[in-house]
Amino acid sequence: MMKTLALVSLICLTASTVGVLGVKVGQQQPQGLQKHLVCYYDSSSFVKEGLGKLVIDELEPALQFCDYLIYGYAGIERESHKAVSLNQQLDLDLGKGLYRTVTRLKRKYPNLRILLSVGGDKDIETGEDAKDLPNKYLELLENATGRTRFVNTVFSLVKTYGFDGLDIAWQFPKNKPKKVHSGIGSIWKGFKKVFSGDSIVDEKSEEHKEQFTALLRDIKNALRPDNLLLSTTVLPNVNSSLFYDVPAVINYLDFVNLAAFDFFTPQRNPEVADYTAPIYELSERNPEFNVDAQVKYWLRHSCPASKINVGVATYGRPWKLSDDSGETGLPPVSHVVDEAPVGGNTQLHGIYSWPETCALLPNQNNAYAKGANAPLTKVQDPAKRFGTYAYRAADKKGNNGIWVSFEDPDTAADKAGYVKNNNLGGIALFDLSYDDFRGLCTNDKYPILRAVKYRLVN
Numbered sequence: 098m099m100k101t102l103a104l105v106s107l108i109c110l111t112a113s114t115v116g117v118l119g120v121k122v123g124q125q126q127p128q129g130l131q132k133h134l135v136c137y138y139d140s141s142s143f144v145k146e147g148l149g150k151l152v153i154d155e156l157e158p159a160l161q162f163c164d165y166l167i168y169g170y171a172g173i174e175r176e177s178h179k180a181v182s183l184n185q186q187l188d189l190d191l192g193k194g195l196y197r198t199v200t201r202l203k204r205k206y207p208n209l210r211i212l213l214s215v216g217g218d219k220d221i222e223t224g225e226d227a228k229d230l231p232n233k234y235l236e237l238l239e240n241a242t243g244r245t246r247f248v249n250t251v252f253s254l255v256k257t258y259g260f261d262g263l264d265i266a267w268q269f270p271k272n273k274p275k276k277v278h279s280g281i282g283s284i285w286k287g288f289k290k291v292f293s294g295d296s297i298v299d300e301k302s303e304e305h306k307e308q309f310t311a312l313l314r315d316i317k318n319a320l321r322p323d324n325l326l327l328s329t330t331v332l333p334n335v336n337s338s339l340f341y342d343v344p345a346v347i348n349y350l351d352f353v354n355l356a357a358f359d360f361f362t363p364q365r366n367p368e369v370a371d372y373t374a375p376i377y378e379l380s381e382r383n384p385e386f387n388v389d390a391q392v393k394y395w396l397r398h399s400c401p402a403s404k405i406n407v408g409v410a411t412y413g414r415p416w417k418l419s420d421d422s423g424e425t426g427l428p429p430v431s432h433v434v435d436e437a438p439v440g441g442n443t444q445l446h447g448i449y450s451w452p453e454t455c456a457l458l459p460n461q462n463n464a465y466a467k468g469a470n471a472p473l474t475k476v477q478d479p480a481k482r483f484g485t486y487a488y489r490a491a492d493k494k495g496n497n498g499i500w501v502s503f504e505d506p507d508t509a510a511d512k513a514g515y516v517k518n519n520n521l522g523g524i525a526l527f528d529l530s531y532d533d534f535r536g537l538c539t540n541d542k543y544p545i546l547r548a549v550k551y552r553l554v555n
């Protein structure tokens with residue numbers, strides 16, 4: 098199996114060096130060598146309170162490193178199928194709306210291309226019956242009139258506010274998390290026997306795949322006369338083989354951003370903690386839950402290597418350890434719960450920004466601290482295959498245990514190295530608001546972004 102994969106990717110790499118090129122302007126290196134850095138800015142961080150708030154002045158120091166800025170996220174309106182801003186006051190308000198403020202940054206950073214993104218798992222309806230509503234992204238695909246409506250309205254948003262193009266981060270249904278039924282002794286037995294992750298994700302996935310191809314074709318046709326860019330973001334735990342007809346859609350796309358992370362999260366996997374975004378297969382236990390498998394899938398289906406951007410999260414995923422989770426922290430860790438303390442900056446459950454994780458690692462402030470403030474032990478991966486984690490075993494009363502799988506500047510740079518070794522297009526960073534944009538950790542602003550950029554160009 099591995100042999101075939103390697104062979105196919107080799108052919109694909111050869112093809113891509115002569116083949117389709119990215120869209121970078123003004124480059125000096127020979128074409129194909131230049132790697133792209135795609136930066137996501139989730140504007141919901143603009144309206145946060147406290148240290149997690151990222152406003153445009155603080156976004157700017159990042160922009161010298163980015164080739165593309167993807168502004169997220171717009172959404173779609175149920176029933177009318179229109180593309181809409183998810184926060185009109187923030188995005189559109191006359192004179193001071195962020196859409197225009199952001200696209201005006203091109204005057205200062207003329208090489209930066211700015212795209213508007215739709216979906217991104219941020220177009221979430223709230224309210225009592227929200228979770229019983231059908232997926233509006235699938236409903237839109239099924240309705241030809243709706244698709245046209247979407248194409249027209251999304252084109253108008255892009256054009257009106259001066260974006261350089263569009264990113265489609267379509268909210269397809271996700272793989273069901275694999276369930277672990279413990280209670281039969283070792284966790285390994287649990288893994289071998291009772292994984293049942295293959296329940297059907299979408300019975301009409303074949304139709305939806307075709308309709309999505311038609312949608313991207315129509316969007317590209319709308320954007321083409323103005324030379325506007327089109328990219329797609331494959332969201333975490335969306336199965337490309339179900340929804341992306343790669344050989345067909347790749348013709349319409351300038352590049353694809355594979356959000357190849359969050360394979361394990363406390364929300365999806367409340368009972369087992371594991372590496373959230375390894376580069377390579379950890380073991381036979383989850384052959385598809387790694388960057389390499391996702392990349393190979395696209396390569397194997399005739400995607401030019403130069404169009405693939407590997408998604409790197411700037412955040413970590415924390416679980417709470419119990420007194421049954423053991424002392425070693427060695428993943429997979431069982432008897433965990435989705436109850437790690439909420440980070441003070443992000444104020445979100447189940448996610449730590451890089452500065453939040455950094456503050457938990459050994460440093461001057463926590464060297465002698467005990468209990469809930471004691472530093473975590475950091476465990477690196479010298480082979481650079483799986484990533485880094487840090488943990489603090491629970492005390493005898495079952496308190497203060499934490500296990501975090503995270504990306505730091507070094508591991509993110511390893512992924513940039515993977516991109517270079519495989520001659521891929523570049524890195525897509527999710528997102529700037531979870532990097533250390535204030536320089537709280539080492540006084541360097543945007544350390545993950547910088548580390549990735551440095552590794553891509555050197």
Ligand SMILES: *[C@@H]1O[C@H](CO)[C@@H](O)[C@H](O)[C@H]1NC(C)=O
Nearest residue numbers: 176177178240241242243246
């Ligand atoms: C398709 O969508 C349009 C609006 O975009 C709506 O008027 C029409 O009723 C929808 N058709 C079906 C079959 O749902």
Ligand SMILES: *[C@@H]1O[C@H](CO)[C@@H](O)[C@H](O)[C@H]1NC(C)=O
Nearest residue numbers: 272294295336337338339385
């Ligand atoms: C993705 O779908 C294919 C079938 O199209 C299936 O073989 C594969 O196991 C799925 N991957 C995951 C991670 O569920």
